[in-house]
Amino acid sequence: MPLVVPHATGRYTVAADALDRLGAYLPDTGIAPGPCLVVTDETVQRLHGDRLRGVLDVLGFAPRVLAVPPGESAKSLAQLGALYDAALSSDGPKVNRQTAVFAFGGGVMGDLGGFFAATLLRGLPLVQLPTTLLAQVDSSLGGKTGINHATGKNLIGAFYPPRLVLADPAVLQTLPPRELASGLAEAVKHALIADAALVMFFEEQLDNALAGDPAVLAETVARAQRIKAEVVIEDEFETGRRAHLNFGHTFAHALERATGFNPAVLTHGEAVAVGMRCALRLSKALAPHLDAERLDALVARLPVPPLPPLDVDDLMAAMQGDKKRGAEGLRFVVLEDVGRAAVVQGVPDALVRDAWTAALG
Ligand SMILES: NC(=O)c1ccc[n+]([C@@H]2O[C@H](COP(=O)([O-])OP(=O)(O)OC[C@H]3O[C@@H](n4cnc5c(N)ncnc54)[C@H](O)[C@@H]3O)[C@@H](O)[C@H]2O)c1
Ligand SMILES: [Zn+2]
Known part of the structure; x- marks a missing residue:
């Protein structure tokens, strides 16, 4: 339909x-x-x-x-x-x-x-x-x-x-494999913020999707399109829920900045994959009942090339320049549950540092 x-x-x-x-x-x-x-x-x-x-x-x-x-x-x-x-x-x-x-x-x-x-x-x-x-x-x-x-x-x-x-x-x-994987990172992100059933689909089918299985990709497109459509129907001009689509992106943008916005080093989707692992760590700190380990295991299956050495201080500084910064300090999209996201303000720096360290570990 x-x-x-x-x-x-x-x-x-x-x-x-x-x-x-x-x-x-x-x-x-x-x-x-x-x-x-x-x-x-x-x-x-x-x-x-x-x-x-x-x-x-x-x-x-x-x-x-x-x-x-x-x-x-x-x-x-x-x-x-x-x-x-x-x-x-x-x-x-x-x-x-x-x-x-x-x-x-x-x-x-x-x-x-x-x-x-x-x-x-x-x-x-x-x-x-x-x-x-x-x-x-x-x-x-x-x-x-x-x-x-x-x-x-x-x-x-x-x-x-x-x-x-x-x-x-x-x-x-x-599509080259890296482009496919980058798109899958965004599709997995859509699932995490809005659709617990699609999370389960990816737990079963992510490897087939990465291998380019036509039926799995067709289902991925149809189901992930639906999520994006529902979010933009609710929030056409990005004043509310559309922000949830930025799950993992505050971290991802800092990574892209730190690697010179060079897709040969790190594509946007690869940065989002790493960023989601940071955001899951942060989510776990704020919503202790979240099964972040299960979700991290899924996100970790998205291929990411070896990262160049990155300094947490530099990444923290790169985050300060992000346009998604609100008046009350850094804003993050976190998961409250599988398929449910929220925006949080004023997250302590120590939690953000911990998220970087855990994901880059
Ligand atoms: N408007 C929005 O809401 C929105 C949201 C997210 C991202 N974006 C923008 O999207 C852009 C990134 O998009 P992208 O990742 O699709 O990049 P892209 O359009 O550059 O495509 C990536 C590469 O794949 C090639 N390609 C495209 N289709 C192909 C196919 N079927 N087979 C083989 N090669 C193919 C392209 O030639 C290109 O080299 C960024 O500029 C970003 O800002 C916009
Ligand atoms: Zn993105």
């Missing part, structure tokens, strides 16, 4: 289904076949571009593919400008308010293509076609779009809901 996410100005469907089924979802989007734009990266275009073009051709679209280099650096004003230039250049059909934008790729394409769609002609209809596990279970849902600035990540952007999110788990078969 596809999910429907209502929002301030409408609603959109979220589905885990084959790309070839796009036509079944379009009538609900208000998007009619015609000239359209596909924003993608060169890797995704090479691996899956022909397949999408085939689907769009059959439906009567005339796609123009705008492919940017892969990687986080594409979330820049320069690449955004290049997209505007390409879309508005005189060759090809003129872009108008009905021209649909298909953001086809990982979270980088969802954010860049989404912001492009949000801003060109003050907003074009947007379809998210996420192709990484992270994008399928997390970034494609919730309407956050944007680019980076030299001074920080995601500083320029807009809430801009798509008309449709269609995640085809089959495209995950070409």
